[in-house]
Amino acid sequence: MKNSRWYIEQTSEDEILCHSLKEIIYSGKSPYQRIEIIQAGNFGKCLFLDGRMQSAEADEFIYHEALVHPVMLLSDSAKRVLIAGGGEGATLREVLKHPVEEVVMVDLDETVIRISQEYLPEWSMRAFEDPRVKLIIDDARAYIEKTSRYFDVVIIDLPEPEDEGPAFLLYTKEFYEKVKECLKENGMMVTQSASASLINLKVFSSIIRTLREVFPYVKPYIAYIPSFFSPWGFTIASKRKDPGKAEEALNEKLSFIERKLRFYDLESHKSMFSLPKHIRTVIENRGVVISDNSPLSFY
Amino acid sequence: MKNSRWYIEQTSEDEILCHSLKEIIYSGKSPYQRIEIIQAGNFGKCLFLDGRMQSAEADEFIYHEALVHPVMLLSDSAKRVLIAGGGEGATLREVLKHPVEEVVMVDLDETVIRISQEYLPEWSMRAFEDPRVKLIIDDARAYIEKTSRYFDVVIIDLPEPEDEGPAFLLYTKEFYEKVKECLKENGMMVTQSASASLINLKVFSSIIRTLREVFPYVKPYIAYIPSFFSPWGFTIASKRKDPGKAEEALNEKLSFIERKLRFYDLESHKSMFSLPKHIRTVIENRGVVISDNSPLSFY
Amino acid sequence: MKNSRWYIEQTSEDEILCHSLKEIIYSGKSPYQRIEIIQAGNFGKCLFLDGRMQSAEADEFIYHEALVHPVMLLSDSAKRVLIAGGGEGATLREVLKHPVEEVVMVDLDETVIRISQEYLPEWSMRAFEDPRVKLIIDDARAYIEKTSRYFDVVIIDLPEPEDEGPAFLLYTKEFYEKVKECLKENGMMVTQSASASLINLKVFSSIIRTLREVFPYVKPYIAYIPSFFSPWGFTIASKRKDPGKAEEALNEKLSFIERKLRFYDLESHKSMFSLPKHIRTVIENRGVVISDNSPLSFY
């Protein structure tokens, strides 16, 4: 081997990924997790939480554009937006490309936000300084349960919870019901929905199934994230409006934002929302309803 | 770690994948390569040549359906088919789902064919016993250069060559010119085209660029292969007919074969042929023409 | 890498060893542990329990000769011997090279004994069939606490316990007091005593310190075991006789057994019982007394 230094990530009981490790940019701990930023051979600067890749310089634009723009453009009028999680600031950065009036971002771990701004400034691009942004350090579910405000769009950008950690409660039917309550009449939500690789569709299909218990319209989609070595699932859920119908107006809406985007356009939208047959088959048949009393083991 | 046994695959200078190793089903050598079949934790039986994953029980259907069916259905009349490579027999199995009259398969390594039939019989499903099949043990380029026959479809299913090995000459402009010569007037070819992950598009984009030097119509597409941990590139090249136009008739043509397929249908076709914006950008700008005198280093 | 298959053993939080994996000879589970026998590149057949190397074809003779012969030869009259642990049968094999009258072997895991005889017959060399041998399947401490018999020599050949497992109680002061009670007046015991590498002397030094609380004479020694990638500690404890004085008679006693041994002779004895200065320094200063109430975390 020409390279001796490796960052080793066990992504499941049966798989390990190793990334060549050029430099250790930051290594520390918050009250909630182990935080590391490394320079990797192929992906540039990479943020790891508890040893799990969160986002990488080379391709974070794919994940964040895929998460944010479909729901923002399919929604009628995305003026008030709530982001749950999203500590690196890149989700916020993408939201602010739209003509929003207010963005509330709720994240538990202040250290991740601070470290990201210091070492990964290209992720947030000073988005936190925008006067439309309100940052709240809190548990996302606690905030959503107590807020009296209503949002056009809720974007859920939280890591998968470790076994039985409190974040389990951010992927349950009860949580999604609370999200629904703080959405406006025409509101939509989107959530990152874990790996969409054939061997690992349990979480994705269960999130879809759980959302279907709560929302009349649920639309899953997929984008491949190179640094995750996996296609990634996302799910839009809508209170009243069929997102499928809204696709017709996409082309026009995209025109004002298209040149600011590297990943998302009409063709990318089609690639994300056309799910291969074997994925559709599993999604329809395998998911279980996740509830506070029967949360899902993600690993 | 609950598991101690691993199959370790270095896929690039900067990445290593480890698969849990349940069982060693076969381990040996042919005159051309190291051959191993293992039972892996997530993917079932897996065939490795020289330490590189070739195909896996859990998802070989994706790769082989993605390789075979688009070109077979977009082509006018796929009666005579040539397969270059494809030792495991699964490409042949898929071709035989179409009403072909003759399939010539040329592969160099008889050992791989024999071992695959013995240990991976589900790959070929007795396809080699079909009277329409003619198997030739030879170098694919040598065969194509000397044959006087003409084919409707040529399917190139060869592994990426190691540094400067002879297989380099199966990805060059000169080789593609020979393929073109043995295609009928309305003929089409398809070739597997290496990884289509953002970090690794050099080979895919160079194959596309090289084919464009030879063929008037070239159409790249992508399917995610879980056991490769990567989206995979494929490229169709056509002598006279625009494959894009042929897409309109797909729906009808698919009806007679659809229930035999697990991956490929109209929706999967759309997901494969809609390339994300950042992939299209790289593909258009980065490829180089591969020729016998300036072959490409794949790793 | 020319080899793709590896057995990976994490020996501490900071070290991992990988052995090339030629063949999986046996893989299964007993009620107590995961049992694997593999063919490794350098060490031949290797027995792993719960992912930890126990002994290897290439060098088990070093460990077992080092464990058995010093105490057997330094003891006055080793006629009745008790082995605690030693499932593979190799400790028993070495004991039987001496003119003993009776050997009681107590091991908890019958499966290890059976599997070892089936797949590693060279380890035990039919020792279990010797009429002087009495095999008891039981917890070693339970047996020692209830037996009314007395032994000349007790040989403790137990793996290091995992965190807080029951085997902790086989390395405590209270256990050694029980061992002392079942020794004859001139009796001696020996115990394998974990790694004696500089970075990892906590267990070895604590075993020595604990034995010193119970026995008047305690003599540690070291042999390098290649397949452990580490020097290994052993400790002899004597009820009345100074083993150091007994060394003078070694030469004579060795003569009758020497040609049956591959590792142990007078020169090897000197190499084992001469501890380097930095090891002596740590051993004298770092150990803690291990007791049932404050057992030691081995990893």
Next chain:
Amino acid sequence: MKNSRWYIEQTSEDEILCHSLKEIIYSGKSPYQRIEIIQAGNFGKCLFLDGRMQSAEADEFIYHEALVHPVMLLSDSAKRVLIAGGGEGATLREVLKHPVEEVVMVDLDETVIRISQEYLPEWSMRAFEDPRVKLIIDDARAYIEKTSRYFDVVIIDLPEPEDEGPAFLLYTKEFYEKVKECLKENGMMVTQSASASLINLKVFSSIIRTLREVFPYVKPYIAYIPSFFSPWGFTIASKRKDPGKAEEALNEKLSFIERKLRFYDLESHKSMFSLPKHIRTVIENRGVVISDNSPLSFY
């Protein structure tokens, strides 16, 4: 795994060692080799050349005391000393603990010397500033062949050569003959002699055999180096005086230096010079004579 960052060292075709990687202190290249200094979990600061561990903060004292003090004390009058290699400066540091008049150190790679002084100052302890020291940047064999000077002691502290590299010529009969020529009448040399683990004795035994072709007295010995995970071989060769006889005077000679040493004393000397039986057996039978025309493949 609680730790995700590892330094991976393939020590043979069949073995890999992984060290937890706390910090990358230095990473660069000289004209001769890749140089890395890392902070490892167990061994403190570690110097790697071309991915191979050279010495570690936690235990370099063992290697360097074992290399230097036996030959210095067994020699009659070690006033003029030549060190071949030894770039980190620790061998020089140990030599200067003796009442020498002059030390010539010849090393090829100035970068290693400079980087070591900057990042590993405890290795050399300002030894290069001592007025008795003369540092020459050159190939050791070239220097020895052209020098007209005579030395009491020659210490060879060179890494094992990679396949067919020029350093092969520093382990051959012809090279040792040149060393002999520049030794005084009563002179002695010592060379580090590679791993002395059972599975890997080819180099050690061949160095011994080759030295026996050139010198009347050859004495191998062994010390375990934790960061190498292996016992390490050393060999003393003497022109006229039997080093074995000189051992009798060791005790007295040691008294003036003993309190400056952490590893070496009379007991450690005994542990090093008493070779276990199986090692002696292999050493006597397996080595081959290494010559310029038939050098040895070390890996």
